[in-house]
Amino acid sequence: MSTEAPGPAAPSDALLSVRDLSVVYEPAGADPTFAVENVSFDLRRGEFVGLVGESGSGKSTLGFALTRLSKPPARISHGRILFDGRDIASIDSEALREQRQGGFAMVLQSGMNALNPVRSIRNHFFDVFKAHGHVPHDRREQRARDLIGKVELPAATLDRFPGELSGGMRQRVSIALALSLEPQLMVFDEPTTALDVLVQHAVMNTIRDLQKSEGFTAVLISHDLGIVLEATERVLVMHEGVIVEDGPSSQILSNPSADYTRMLLSHYADPRAEIVSLPGFEDRSIRRDQGVSRSALASPEHAPTVVTRSISTAQESIVVKGVSKTYPPPRRGEQPVRAVRDVSFTLEPGQSLALVGQSGSGKSTIAKMITGVEKPSEGSISFGGLDVAKLRRGQLRDLHSNVQMVFQDPYAALNPLHTIEYTLMRPVVNFTGLKGDDARHRVRELLDTVGLTPVEQFAAKLPHELSGGQRQRVVIARALASDPQVIIADEPVSMLDVSLRAGVLALLEDLREKWGVSLLYITHDLLSARLITDNIMVLHDGAVVERGETAEVLQRPTDAYTVALLDAVPNPARAHGAT
Amino acid sequence: MKYALRKVGLLILTLWAAITLNFFLPRLMPGSPTDAAIAKLSQNGPVTAATRKAIEIQLGVPDGNVLEQYLQYLKQVVTLQFGISYTFYPQPVAELVSQALPYTLILVGLVTIVAFVCGTLLGVLAAWKRGTWLDALPTLGGSFASAFPYFWTALLLLFFLGYVFKIFPTSGAYGVTNTPGLNAAFLGSAAVHAVLPAVTILITSLGGWILGMRNTMISTLGDDYVTFAEANGLKPRTVALRYAARNAILPNLTSFGLALGGVVGGSVLVETVFGYPGIGYLLLKAVTNQDYPLMQALFLMITVSVLLANFLVDILYGVLDPRTRK
Numbered sequence: 001m002s003t004e005a006p007g008p009a010a011p012s013d014a015l016l017s018v019r020d021l022s023v024v025y026e027p028a029g030a031d032p033t034f035a036v037e038n039v040s041f042d043l044r045r046g047e048f049v050g051l052v053g054e055s056g057s058g059k060s061t062l063g064f065a066l067t068r069l070s071k072p073p074a075r076i077s078h079g080r081i082l083f084d085g086r087d088i089a090s091i092d093s094e095a096l097r098e099q100r101q102g103g104f105a106m107v108l109q110s111g112m113n114a115l116n117p118v119r120s121i122r123n124h125f126f127d128v129f130k131a132h133g134h135v136p137h138d139r140r141e142q143r144a145r146d147l148i149g150k151v152e153l154p155a156a157t158l159d160r161f162p163g164e165l166s167g168g169m170r171q172r173v174s175i176a177l178a179l180s181l182e183p184q185l186m187v188f189d190e191p192t193t194a195l196d197v198l199v200q201h202a203v204m205n206t207i208r209d210l211q212k213s214e215g216f217t218a219v220l221i222s223h224d225l226g227i228v229l230e231a232t233e234r235v236l237v238m239h240e241g242v243i244v245e246d247g248p249s250s251q252i253l254s255n256p257s258a259d260y261t262r263m264l265l266s267h268y269a270d271p272r273a274e275i276v277s278l279p280g281f282e283d284r285s286i287r288r289d290q291g292v293s294r295s296a297l298a299s300p301e302h303a304p305t306v307v308t309r310s311i312s313t314a315q316e317s318i319v320v321k322g323v324s325k326t327y328p329p330p331r332r333g334e335q336p337v338r339a340v341r342d343v344s345f346t347l348e349p350g351q352s353l354a355l356v357g358q359s360g361s362g363k364s365t366i367a368k369m370i371t372g373v374e375k376p377s378e379g380s381i382s383f384g385g386l387d388v389a390k391l392r393r394g395q396l397r398d399l400h401s402n403v404q405m406v407f408q409d410p411y412a413a414l415n416p417l418h419t420i421e422y423t424l425m426r427p428v429v430n431f432t433g434l435k436g437d438d439a440r441h442r443v444r445e446l447l448d449t450v451g452l453t454p455v456e457q458f459a460a461k462l463p464h465e466l467s468g469g470q471r472q473r474v475v476i477a478r479a480l481a482s483d484p485q486v487i488i489a490d491e492p493v494s495m496l497d498v499s500l501r502a503g504v505l506a507l508l509e510d511l512r513e514k515w516g517v518s519l520l521y522i523t524h525d526l527l528s529a530r531l532i533t534d535n536i537m538v539l540h541d542g543a544v545v546e547r548g549e550t551a552e553v554l555q556r557p558t559d560a561y562t563v564a565l566l567d568a569v570p571n572p573a574r575a576h577g578a579t
Numbered sequence: 580m581k582y583a584l585r586k587v588g589l590l591i592l593t594l595w596a597a598i599t600l601n602f603f604l605p606r607l608m609p610g611s612p613t614d615a616a617i618a619k620l621s622q623n624g625p626v627t628a629a630t631r632k633a634i635e636i637q638l639g640v641p642d643g644n645v646l647e648q649y650l651q652y653l654k655q656v657v658t659l660q661f662g663i664s665y666t667f668y669p670q671p672v673a674e675l676v677s678q679a680l681p682y683t684l685i686l687v688g689l690v691t692i693v694a695f696v697c698g699t700l701l702g703v704l705a706a707w708k709r710g711t712w713l714d715a716l717p718t719l720g721g722s723f724a725s726a727f728p729y730f731w732t733a734l735l736l737l738f739f740l741g742y743v744f745k746i747f748p749t750s751g752a753y754g755v756t757n758t759p760g761l762n763a764a765f766l767g768s769a770a771v772h773a774v775l776p777a778v779t780i781l782i783t784s785l786g787g788w789i790l791g792m793r794n795t796m797i798s799t800l801g802d803d804y805v806t807f808a809e810a811n812g813l814k815p816r817t818v819a820l821r822y823a824a825r826n827a828i829l830p831n832l833t834s835f836g837l838a839l840g841g842v843v844g845g846s847v848l849v850e851t852v853f854g855y856p857g858i859g860y861l862l863l864k865a866v867t868n869q870d871y872p873l874m875q876a877l878f879l880m881i882t883v884s885v886l887l888a889n890f891l892v893d894i895l896y897g898v899l900d901p902r903t904r905k
Contacts, residue, residue, distance in 0.1 A: 099812075100811065108807055117826065118899065119822075128811050161901040177811060
């Protein structure tokens with residue numbers, strides 16, 4: 001749409017009409033970039049609209065602009081935001097402040113940090129009432145109790161301080177605070193992203209129920225098309241600052257018009273289905289029946305990155321026998337924390353095993369014990385017949401060269417001051433004893449293995465010049481430097497955009513299929529577990545509640561907790577009655 | 580309440596430990612004041628046992644074993660009997676200290692508090708109006724002023740305001756014609772005498788508080804709870820003070836505690852430059868004259884004041900930050 005065009009007239013029941021809105025980032029000493037460019041759309045009263053896009057698409061920038069919360073270096077450079085007929089893009093700050101009551105409210109992504117740590121929850125409500133004077137003095141306490149009840153929290157929560165509440169409770173409190181403004185429009189910016197799977201599900205249900213009962217217009221901003229399609233009636237898809245698709249959710253699900261939307265959708269599947277295939281991943285049963293590897297059935301853009309090795313890399317198995325881990329009580333007079341309870345399993349050479357559960361289920365503690373970082377309180381873990389807890393320093397070094405970790409956060413796992421070459425040189429020199437040009441040559445090989453080509457260019461880069469997916473490949477390359485037999489991947493794709501996930505998962509799968517590396521895959525994401533693992537163990541409160549072949553367990557779960565985890569996976573198809 | 584009680588217990592325990600160390604440390608050192616005196620005397624000729632006995636009695640060498648001495652010492656500390664000063668013989672140490680203490684506490688203590696309060700407020704303002712002249716002026720001015728060494732600023736002020744323009748007196752705590760006490764003439768004179776040292780402390784310490792507060796406040800202004808408070812349309816004053824500043828002040832309280840604790844011990848330079856008869860001045864005299872009783876009392880004072888200041892800040896922290904109360 002050109003900037004000069006007046007834009008279509010707003011429908012008569014429009015609450016919000018955005019016309020040719022552009023938001024520019026003007027960082028000091030750098031070129032300005034447009035995060036949102038000439039965006040136009042209308043929101044009708046009572047509508048529940050989703051705003052979807054990957055990181056960097058401009059969705060949050062747009063959300064902040066709609067609620068006039070853009071802060072420097074971001075600036076609304078152009079366009080109008082008509083809220084209830086009034087252009088809020090250009091009103092002064094005091095008028096804007098008054099408009100926030102009975103106008104538009106926002107719930108932030110990091111609801112955990114959206115509350116003032118030194119103020120009680122009650123005072124948070126009273127601050128809002130005082131600022132706008134819309135609740136008379138003698139009604140304030142009652143009003144705060146009503147609001148906290150609406151988000152399904154007990155009235156006693158009002159006496160608490162934010163630090164005493166869980167993440168989910170804090171996010172509920174911020175929703176209640178936003179509600180206390182009696183807004184006509186609520187913008188939810190990734191309201192559940194920082195929360196645990198099951199909590200996510202529950203908070204989303206609360207948001208949906210509130211939208212129905214309170215009747216506000218809602219915008220749900222998310223990177224997760226699944227969550228958005230399940231919750232909303234209409235979806236705007238954003239890509240590189242532009243809305244590429246705008247339509248009813250059911251239509252986007254069944255008949256998307258933009259290539260970008262189709263690409264996003266192609267990365268969703270129901271982990272419970274009989275056949276689960278994603279781009280580059282034919283279902284495991286099909287591969288097994290045909291006796292071929294992942295890459296054999298994949299299209300050229302999902303081609304293999306590693307060359308088959310004649311001898312399988314992994315020769316030894318990890319045997320975990322009756323392992324428990326108990327931490328001393330966090331405070332005096334409390335119970336000790338039993339992080340892991342009597343877990344046993346064997347990871348055979350070249351096998352892939354998924355450890356699944358929400359945070360606090362003990363899955364990361366198991367990884368720490370396997371690598372010798374923590375010692376089991378009971379039971380034993382052995383690798384190649386040696387008890388990990390009893391290894392001496394030199395043996396521990398051998399263990400670490402054979403068992404390597406890939407961490408969740410590729411942004412935190414790389415030192416921002418070192419080039420990729422330096423980062424990879426360290427483990428190469430430490431573990432293989434190669435020096436100088438030999439070591440440099442090995443670094444190039446590693447980069448080639450993880451698909452970061454041309455290798456010369458990537459070797460010279462600093463972490464901030466890479467995307468999240470590229471960084472995670474560097475982290476995997478670093479893990480491969482010692483040519484390990486086992487890779488323990490702790491949520492390796494949970495922080496990546498969907499379009500980047502497939503590539504990292506394919507790499508892990510190829511390393512296992514072609515090199516014979518054993519894989520312990522720790523995740524809460526059942527779909528990715530289904531794609532790259534043979535066997536699965538579901539952990540709850542430190543204990544194994546269900547185990548078996550991955551496809552079998554996910555299709556026919558027997559434990560209530562596994563069922564709850566599966567129910568928490570967004571299922572847009574079910575929500576919109578399609579198949 | 581439980582938090583406060585625990586802190587009181589901790590204070591008593593550390594106080595006891597400090598007092599005990601103060602007793603044992605000098606006893607671990609080789610030699611004694613008597614030996615030192617005899618060593619000097621023996622240069623002029625042989626020293627008899629009677630002379631030695633006389634010196635011991637004069638210096639008050641304690642009787643009994645170490646435990647008895649320790650109990651005796653504890654009793655003396657509690658009843659504030661620190662003996663007689665060598666330098667100001669025959670004035671008791673307790674009397675000297677009690678005369679000097681008010682000057683130091685009122686001058687340095689009060690100015691430290693004023694500097695903290697003013698600096699913090701200016702820092703809040705600078706961060707809130709970031710990028711405007713309200714930010715540039717205190718930030719640049721503060722760091723400029725505090726970049727000078729303390730004594731240099733002091734000498735500059737003394738020279739111009741004291742000698743050249745003769746607006747303020749150049750030394751002492753009150754005029755020679757005044758009698759200390761609650762009379763108008765003395766209080767007026769004391770106030771005028773305090774201006775130069777006070778201004779010097781203010782100038783050199785203000786910048787640190789401004790910068791410290793401004794920087795922590797800028798970081799809290801970027802915190803999500805501030806954005807959320809703005810999204811909820813709270814008044815700018817509430818957002819700035821109750822949300823951003825209220826959280827930003829917490830880390831600065833620790834530095835404030837250290838500064839308060841340093842008031843008694845750190846006043847040496849001020850009081851020397853301005854000839855101000857406070858604790859610092861007394862300490863300098865005690866050290867240069869090897870006045871052991873006075874020194875011991877002053878060191879104990881310094882320890883106690885650091886502990887007390889930290890205790891006060893701990894309690895304040897407990898009141899201001901609910902997260903520490905657990």
